[in-house]
Amino acid sequence: MAETKRQQHIVAIGGAAFRAEPENLAVDHYILNLTKKKRPTVCFIPTASAEPAEGIATFYDCYTRLGATPSVLRFFQRTPDLRETLLTKDVIYVGGGNTKSMLAVWREWGLDVVLREAWKRGVVLAGVSAGAICWFDTGVTDSWANHLAPLDCLGFLADTCCPHYDGEADRRPSVHDFVTRGLVPPVLALDDGAAAHFIGRSLHRVVTWKPNARGYTVKLRRGAVLETEWPHTALAPVSPR
Numbered sequence: 001m002a003e004t005k006r007q008q009h010i011v012a013i014g015g016a017a018f019r020a021e022p023e024n025l026a027v028d029h030y031i032l033n034l035t036k037k038k039r040p041t042v043c044f045i046p047t048a049s050a051e052p053a054e055g056i057a058t059f060y061d062c063y064t065r066l067g068a069t070p071s072v073l074r075f076f077q078r079t080p081d082l083r084e085t086l087l088t089k090d091v092i093y094v095g096g097g098n099t100k101s102m103l104a105v106w107r108e109w110g111l112d113v114v115l116r117e118a119w120k121r122g123v124v125l126a127g128v129s130a131g132a133i134c135w136f137d138t139g140v141t142d143s144w145a146n147h148l149a150p151l152d153c154l155g156f157l158a159d160t161c162c163p164h165y166d167g168e169a170d171r172r173p174s175v176h177d178f179v180t181r182g183l184v185p186p187v188l189a190l191d192d193g194a195a196a197h198f199i200g201r202s203l204h205r206v207v208t209w210k211p212n213a214r215g216y217t218v219k220l221r222r223g224a225v226l227e228t229e230w231p232h233t234a235l236a237p238v239s240p241r
Helices: 024-032 052-064 081-085 098-111 112-119 173-180
Strands: 007-012 041-045 071-073 091-094 124-128 136-141 149-153 157-162 187-190 195-198 202-208 215-221 222-231 232-234
Touching: 007 024, 007 041, 007 157, 007 187, 024 052, 024 232, 041 052, 041 202, 052 071, 071 222, 081 112, 098 112, 098 136, 098 149, 136 195, 149 202, 157 173, 173 215, 173 222, 195 215
Parallel strands: 007 124, 041 071, 041 091, 091 124, 136 157, 157 187, 202 232
Antiparallel strands: 007 195, 136 149, 187 215, 195 202, 215 222
């Protein structure tokens, strides 16, 4: 009997994930449930934040208590075979930080190619902030010290993504400016506490775990910026065991 083709999932988290709110792991639980495995394997890639020991320890603690088997992929120590490491996992989770530097490291090592293969095979891809925008054609990033800017990303998903839409004061006006000036295609803007779940290249739903968190499409229509709120599904709180 032929093997059933696995769906392709990407979960892009706007902010307020396990490091910011380890007492509520609702979105992390949601991600793990997509695997339909009793004890899914999940690999954390914290390249964007230069692989901090504290962040890695928090990831291990949270995901172990959710019933997963966690691991980490490092590029600033001796780096393992990427295909062997990642293609055997159920989930790949990318942390936040400097997106531009992260992508430069990934492309030098060929990780971008391996991630696309993993996605096509049905490994669930997820991440927060830098780990959210990296999957899109374009991301709105604060990789530069003094300003936000559009950045070419991996292109698994169409258009633009901006995280922290309500969490940082300059996000909304910058997105509106980029859209007005035609610097970016339509933007999926995600508040802290909101995530966009894609199946294939189509947005399946927006999920939230903070009361006022939302997701929006921001685009230009007849010369004016149009911001449209997506319907959302509120996730029940999940406390680690």
